[in-house]
Amino acid sequence: MASKIRVLVVDDATVVRGMLSKMINAEPDMELAGSAPDGKAGIERAKELRPDVIVLDIDMPIMNGLEALPILRRELPDCPVIIFSTLSHAGATVTLDALAAGAADYSTKPSNAGSSAAAAEQVRTELLTKIRGLSGRSPEPGPSPSQAGARAVAGPAPAGPGPISTRPRLAQPVDALIIGSSTGGPAALEVTLPQLPGNLTIPILIVQHMPPTFTTVLAERLDRICPFPVNEAEQGMKVEAGHCYLAAGGFHMRLVRGTNGVNLALDDGPKIKSCRPSVDALFDSASDVYGPRLVAAILTGMGDDGLDSCGRLAKHNVEIIVQDEETSVVWGMPGAVARAGLATRCLPLDDIPEALLETAARRAPSVPRAAKKVVTS
Numbered sequence: 001m002a003s004k005i006r007v008l009v010v011d012d013a014t015v016v017r018g019m020l021s022k023m024i025n026a027e028p029d030m031e032l033a034g035s036a037p038d039g040k041a042g043i044e045r046a047k048e049l050r051p052d053v054i055v056l057d058i059d060m061p062i063m064n065g066l067e068a069l070p071i072l073r074r075e076l077p078d079c080p081v082i083i084f085s086t087l088s089h090a091g092a093t094v095t096l097d098a099l100a101a102g103a104a105d106y107s108t109k110p111s112n113a114g115s116s117a118a119a120a121e122q123v124r125t126e127l128l129t130k131i132r133g134l135s136g137r138s139p140e141p142g143p144s145p146s147q148a149g150a151r152a153v154a155g156p157a158p159a160g161p162g163p164i165s166t167r168p169r170l171a172q173p174v175d176a177l178i179i180g181s182s183t184g185g186p187a188a189l190e191v192t193l194p195q196l197p198g199n200l201t202i203p204i205l206i207v208q209h210m211p212p213t214f215t216t217v218l219a220e221r222l223d224r225i226c227p228f229p230v231n232e233a234e235q236g237m238k239v240e241a242g243h244c245y246l247a248a249g250g251f252h253m254r255l256v257r258g259t260n261g262v263n264l265a266l267d268d269g270p271k272i273k274s275c276r277p278s279v280d281a282l283f284d285s286a287s288d289v290y291g292p293r294l295v296a297a298i299l300t301g302m303g304d305d306g307l308d309s310c311g312r313l314a315k316h317n318v319e320i321i322v323q324d325e326e327t328s329v330v331w332g333m334p335g336a337v338a339r340a341g342l343a344t345r346c347l348p349l350d351d352i353p354e355a356l357l358e359t360a361a362r363r364a365p366s367v368p369r370a371a372k373k374v375v376t377s
Contacts, residue, residue, distance in 0.1 A: 005135045006033035008051035010042030010068070011084065012060040016109070020055065023124060030131065037061075039068030047075055053131050054081045056103070058094050066098060073102040080104035080134040080329075082127065087111045092217040096186055104329050105130050105183045105302075108211060133183065133302045133330055169344045170317045174362045175293040176202050176239075178286045180279030182209040182301025184329025186218055188349055189299070190225065193244065195353035198227030202360055203262075204244040205253070205286065207279045209301065212249035219246045237264045247277035254285035262289055273305045279333070283309035292316035295359040297352065298343075299323045301333035307340065314342045321345045321355050 007030060009020045017035045024032045033051040036042040040063040046054060054072060058065035065083065072081055083098045083106040085091040095106045107127040110119030181188055185208045193204070210218060219232035222244070230244040231237065233253045239245065239262040247253035251266040265285075272278035279298075283306060286294055296313055298306050300323050310320050320343050322334035327349040338346050347355055 002029070004029055004031045005053060005131060006031055006049070006051045007131060008033050008042070008046055008049055008054045009035040010037075010039065010045075010054065010060070010065070011035070011057035012037050013057070016057070016084075019120070019123070020127075023120065023128065024131075027128060030128070039063030039065055042068055043071050043075065046072055046079070050076065051079060052135050054079055055084050055107075055127065055131070056081050056098075057084050058091070058098065066094060066101065069098055069101050069103060082107055082130055082134065084109060084127065087211060087213060089213055089217060092214040095214070096217055096221055099184075099186045100190060104134050108214075130183070130302070133332070164338045164343070164346050165341045166338075166346060167314060167317075167320075167341065167344050169319055171362060172317065172319070173293050174202060174295050174319075174360055175290045176286060177204045177295050177297070177356060177360055178283055179204065179206045179297045179299065180208075180283065180301070180306040180333060181206070181299035182275075182303065182305065182330075182333055184300035185209070186221075187329075188323065189218075189222060191349055192297075192299070192353050192356070193222055193230070194225045194227070196226070196228070196357060196360075198242070200228060200242050200360060202241055203239045204228075205239070205247075205255070205282060206244065207247045207253065207277045207282045207305075209275055209277070209305070210249050215246055215249040222246070233264050233266060235264065235266045238262070239264060247282065250276060252277050252281040254281055255289045256285070257289050273303060275303070275305045279306035280309040283313060287313060287316070287318075292318050294318050295356065296320045297322070297356060298334045298337050299349075299352075300328035300330060302330045303332050304336035306333055307336045307342075310337045310342045311340065319344045319359050321347060321352060321359075323352065324348050 007024050009017055011017050021032045024030045033049045034045050036045045038060045056065045081103045083095050083103045085095040085106055087108040110122050216232050219230050223230035228242050233245050233248050251268055254265045255262055256265045272280050322338050322343040324346050325331040337343050
């Protein structure tokens with residue numbers, strides 16, 4: 001029988017430590033290794049207990065989470081840290097700072113959940129799922145219907161660890177770059193996007209799994225460091241070459257072609273694979289609008305959102321670049337596509353910008369160029 005996932009909780013609120021302690025110990029595959037009321041005590045407990053996963057609050061006395069994080073990463077480099085933050089602009093800002101500093105993921109604290117039962121269910125659905133995913137000891141389910149559909153396109157996927165087979169690359173013109181990411185995605189996007197040029201002649205459209213407010217802050221953050229405009233998606237917004245659009249938390253982002261070109265259409269319809277925004281929703285609509293003239297990238301993330309749509313893109317020989325396992329925080333989304341044989345390239349994160357730029361250079365001549373943005377520090 002596999003050992004339980006040992007979790008350390010660092011939070012100054014007694015009620016939060018108590019709630020998480022009960023919830024973690026109630027799970028058959030988890031146990032509370034210990035808890036601490038501040039960052040300084042959390043570091044000492046972490047060195048003593050050597051947990052599998054750390055849940056870290058940000059706003060604490062003596063030493064806050066941002067101060068404790070780099071020390072925890074240095075002392076326990078293989079132990080993932082999940083930030084447990086508030087669903088607010090300030091909470092989103094500091095959480096993204098923590099992700100850039102090495103936190104593996106985040107989970108939002110219950111807010112206006114309606115009841116203690118609803119709050120507990122939110123934590124159970126979000127935080128405990130992420131603890132399992134980041135521990136590296138999640139149960140391995142059998143192939144889902146989505147995996148079966150994708151494999152029907154590319155043939156059988158390799159069974160378990162082993163070489164990843166890739167599809168041949170065809171030099172098709174490209175009208176748009178579409179990207180999907182989740183766990184570890186904000187930091188990956190901060191590495192990838194600033195390396196693309198300001199005079200890029202195609203639009204970039206991104207789904208990053210995040211709640212409302214967090215996507216607003218992420219778009220603002222990316223806009224500051226990228227040489228082209230980065231916008232959080234709004235209903236009816238026109239898609240322009242040389243601009244980047246990030247799906248808004250809580251809404252699917254789809255593309256529609258109108259009389260004045262391509263526009264964004266947002267909807268809060270049912271979640272797809274428990275996600276809203278959904279990578280599949282964006283990728284499928286992009287295929288409807290641009291046909292095969294796309295390049296797709298799947299970056300680090302938990303789950304397999306994007307697998308179904310990548311199966312459909314592969315039928316049209318669309319280039320699909322996935323982040324490799326070694327540089328991914330979680331090799332769920334890119335791994336699902338790679339194992340299904342749908343990717344044309346499986347690359348380390350540092351090599352992805354050059355690959356995207358090389359592919360994007362095959363733009364269709366009908367796409368207008370955008371003015372280069374001046375980035376100020």
